[in-house]
Amino acid sequence: MSADFLYGIEVIINGLMAGVLYALVALGFVLIFKASGIFNYAQGVMALFAALTLVGIMEGQVPFSHLINAIFGTEVHHFGWEVPALLAIALTVLIMIGFAWAVQRFVFRHLVGQEPIILFMATIGLAYFLEGVGDLMWGSDIKTLALGLPQGGSLAVEEWTAGLGGDDFYGFFIDKLDMIATIVAILLVASLIIFAQYTKQGRAMRAVADDHQAALSVGISLNFIWVLVWSLAGIVALVAGVMWGAKSGVQFSLSLIALKALPVLMLGGFTSIPGAIVGGLIIGVGEKLFEYTIGAPFLGGATENWFAYMLALIFLVFRPQGLFGEKIIERV
């Protein structure tokens, strides 16, 4: 087999892995949109906030230390202890649940029944707010996530596949972190599906997603369900934040990963969890393959950002509700 062809396959494999990472971000959007019709612009910032909180807790940082120091003239930075990773993750999850409750209690409870664009706008306000709070709480320097996740290309895969091609083929490159991310994503989606299919709360969640009023009439508490989906979105955000943050360190730019998820959402449909996964994979492969075959050789590279959107756009022209989105039925 020619090296170009094999490298094409390598690009596809890595595209699939990247797609999983996009899908992780997109999942959070889908959960909230499905249950409450809110397009949550703050999902990216939530990932940043969750990752910041995790690192902050692990390192024993004093929250709001900068603010406290500025007001009281003190010099506090750290508590002087370090929290083990698992405990820190549990605490972060608790904080994300608290955050979900607060968002529901103080913001969206007052906005029930508003038009989607108003709800969208409120999440933008939320994004600003959370970004500011995150910075105030944990500072704006780049933090290293010391969870001990493996990084780097897998040598085993490389050696094992190197024989497939000639001398100019070096074997497939697969990042260990991407493998972990894939496994985590599979576990996450599996547990979400099990939760949604087999537990009482999960069924209630699906009922709410189907029809708010019908769900209300059978005695499901909408408030509870909404807190639940925001909590789940918070947990998904934590996972996404950890996976992306392991690569780049935990920093402000983490909030921009939301932009990577938008074409995935378009393609997969805003209301479908499998859609988010399949959409992520298609976008990941599509943009990488385009960059490999056309973008880098002929267009000067850096085409991935816009190509992802173009791909989704072309797709939508043929299927306006996305791959797995609910069929849009319009009545007068």
Added chain:
Amino acid sequence: MLYREAGDFKTSYHADNQTFPIKFDRIGFWITMAIAFLVIPFVINDYWANAIFVPFLIYAIAAIGLNILTGYCGQVSLGTGGFMAVGAYACYKLMTAFPDVSIVIHIILAGGITAAVGAAFGLPSLRIKGFYLAVATLAAQFFLVWLFNKVSWFYNYSASGQINAPERFVAGVAVTGPNTAPWAQYMICLVFLTVCALIARNLTRGTVGRSWMAIRDMDIAAEIIGVNPLKAKLTAFAVSSFFVGISGALFFSVYLGAVEVGEAFGIQKSFLVLFMIIIGGLGSIFGCFAGAAFLVLLPVALKVLGVDVLGWPTDLVAHLNLVIVGALIMFFLIKEPHGLAQLWRLAKEKLRLWPFPY
């Protein structure tokens, strides 16, 4: 008592059709115009022009453009930054290719070019709706920014990749370039804004505007009663992009003087203009002004308050700034989901009765 709609009788069709049918609105309009044209240019200085008025006026034009598309025609767009870039680069190419033609014509032509580009990117709106469309317009945003960055013809092959506005004059007064007087910057933006706002206001009251609103309210129903969705949606995209293009041209030539596309017209710009019209009020020309003023003035005011008055560290103020702007957006939406324009309408209601509440 203070604000009255009653007792304002029209005796001719012409009077009934005027831009501001209510006398109080008319008076308010002329007072605002008088202050804007006759007072501010004489007191304005560099700081006020560059930090507040010029950005406010330019964003107001962009907001009017986007509001036509989103507020009146119901098509959410996140491509504003990209379309502003089209206006800016078109203006730059025209300015450098035809240095003898007046900059005013260049800016209007830049608007026209943007209108064509906008209409082309508006085509998918015939199939795609709602948030799907919003995300689809992001394709325009990313593609245009990439294009202007990649193809060096757009920036005349300069080594830096930036475009610089050469000095240009209107009636012998410099309006672009480093030696522009603040009042000249202010005036050219104000004139463009005034004309744009009047055009927009009258368009939205006429046949075109009504067909847009019909599409917004329900496109299938509108189609059934005889509104052509192709025409309505594409005119909305074209007219909207025309205004956005003008604002982009002004943003580059008059306000900043030098831009780099990714930095000046990135995705944040698209979001910023969208925030303006939602906070100001969708489907309201007044809302465009209110929203632009809110998002231009509030950060500056908070910064001045925090850094210069209270003397806090600048980074702390910048973070608090985010918290406060975010909290205020949520607060406003909870109190009044239809934006500042609705608050203004409510205020008018109150003023109508004041000081006798019943």
Added chain:
Amino acid sequence: MKMKTLAAMAIGATMAAAPAMAELVIPDLSYRTGPYAAGGTPFSDGYQDYFNLLNARDGGIGGEAVRIVECETGYNTEKGVECYESTKGEGALIYQPLSTGITYQLIPKATADEIPIHTMGYGRTSAANGEVFNWVFNYPANYWDAASVAVNYLLDENGGSLDGKKIALVYHNSAYGKEPIRTLEALSEMHGFTLSQLAVDHPGQEQKSQWLQIRRERPDYVLMWGWGVMNQVAVQEAANINFPMENFIGNWWAGAEHDVTPAGAAANGYKSLNMNRVVDYPVLEEIKSQVHEAGNAAGDGSNVGKVLYVRGMYAAMLAAEAIAKAQEIHGVSAVTPAMVRDGMEALEITNARMAELGMEGIGPEFSVSCQDHGGAGQGLVQQWNASAGTWEPLTDFISPDDSVIAPLVAEDSAAFAAESNITPGCL
């Protein structure tokens, strides 16, 4: 809208109040927030701490106290313009915009307002031509110098010949990232190496395609023009594909502690250019004892000695020396921006002077003239030692190849002069 305008006007009016004359006003356009905060914070800390040290130790410069006016730009051009306009009225003497985008805004504005700008290792490269850019200085080095220094370093490593070598340039797909391309193309023709260019789109969190391409093509060296999150991801991805880190060289905005720490031990051996040597200078001790212990630290005081902190301090030193020079030339202590410009144009930095200031060898020796605002253009190569957590200077200052850069500078500045109707000449 009117009410709000009036209210803000009232606030603004108090702010634009008369400037106090008897002090030297230095604006610090910093960015401690936003995506690039990690780079902006140490620079600004160093910049301010040095002036605070001068105030505490020497009572300012030439007997005049320095007053720093910090303004947060968030690396945003519009906020930068607002900062410029708001600090200009206070009698700002010299601007250090710290962002290429803001620099481009300010070049025409500051020229019209007659305030000097110092863009140290960023901004408009052709501003080195002082006859066109009378008010802009970019000593001690610029991006084209940096590209040439990197190639000269590699020449040195390879016994004087790069013939047949493959060099890949990974760059931020923006005006900043594209800066070195022309120089590198000229150099590749001259030295016979092949150059492949890999653009990374902003912000640069996803670089798998680029690094897979590098893995396929196996270039001998990778140069990087990166900034922000792109740096951290690039270092990590280079480690992932097992690219030899000692053959991976970043420019001087891609070579600070925060760029390599997230990758941990994998980043060991990564090299970068630098325009200021980072070692333990005596002046840092003075800053700690006289500024930090007195509670006047800018920021939280944790950045002392970091790469960008030292660079900020170096920038402040150059500004202070220029002000001192201006005081000497004009014989007054309360200098104006125009006088500071004269001081900058007559600036001469010698090893003896740097040693005297407690920062021996922090930068190259250079002198500025009306024609040449660019300084020596020298840079050094430093290497990251992950276990010690420090950047170690590997080389002495390396000179760029002026025969390549000078024509490029002349060409670009001539184009700017023609575009803006400037007749080149000294003031």
